[in-house]
Amino acid sequence: MNFSLEKSIEILERTPLVLQTMLQNISDDWTSNTEGEETWSVYDVIGHLIYGEKTDWMPRAEIILSDKPDKTFESFDRFAQFEENKGKPLQELLNEFILLRQKNIELLRSKKLTNKYLEQKGIHPAFGEVTLAQLISTWVVHDLNHIAQISRVMAKQYKQDVGPWIAYLKILQS
Template sequence: MKLTLNKSIEILTTTPFVLETLLSQLSTEWLYNNEGENTWSPHEIVAHLIEGEKTNWMPRVEIILSNNQDKTLESFIRMDENKSYKEKSITMLLNEFNELRNQNTSNLKAKNIDQIKLNKIGIHPVFGVVTLSELIATWTTHDLNHIAQIARVLAKQYEDEVGPWKQYLSILKK
């Protein structure tokens, strides 16, 4: 599928509702367990998504669309280094994510992005030249990636409990 801003916004605006539906009624055991060492729990994944809303997506959109000569994009901090998210409940994190995402999608819509703007470039600190179109496609896919990750982390909690059915559950094969 070729990227259009409206199609991306469909996913970007839906993600907070998907996460709220999936996580808001779960017990702490579901929310704080992960897949093992150096993996994230659903609680941490939502915190990571919040960091992206604050420091990654729209700041990079702004740089690419700016009239500045320097189009270098800032490095993305994947997780709050102060770990302040740990003191927040999943409800607080989901509300914060929803508010930030609403602001960011509203700001994105207000940019009146057309094909010419989608072709504008920025300089990624690792990848080099990237387009606004690639950034928006990545933002959209990043959401879907973490929704799938959360589902996988949750499923992993019953990996040993499903018995012989494990062979039919592709989510447990990764």
């Protein structure tokens, strides 16, 4: 097992700053375009990350760590951001994400989690039993996945413009 809480926090605490640096003060063209029908823009992804901070990662960790007999998670609405963030400027979303993530990292650290806690289980509505270590690992990979997605969505805006170099640019070949 490669899981380490401190290693996980290294990524979790940096994600908002990576996105802030990458996206602040760039034109809406970069952040409002998608890869096609039923795909997400950069703006949509940031909204999704915010919704996860509010309703997914730490709320589910709290369920796992609670004394409640029923450890079943609420279903997560992967599309809530479309209504939740309508009309908000991207910079407002980035600022909100930074604040929510800082709060969640502080809460995570305050738990002083040992291996015993990391092995505790909750019930995911689709997957069944999952451990706290699996939840936190997924949180980290979820961040990295969406950073890659954001990069891909932005890169594809120049897909037709790179000419023959497309052969060397894997990000444009999917």
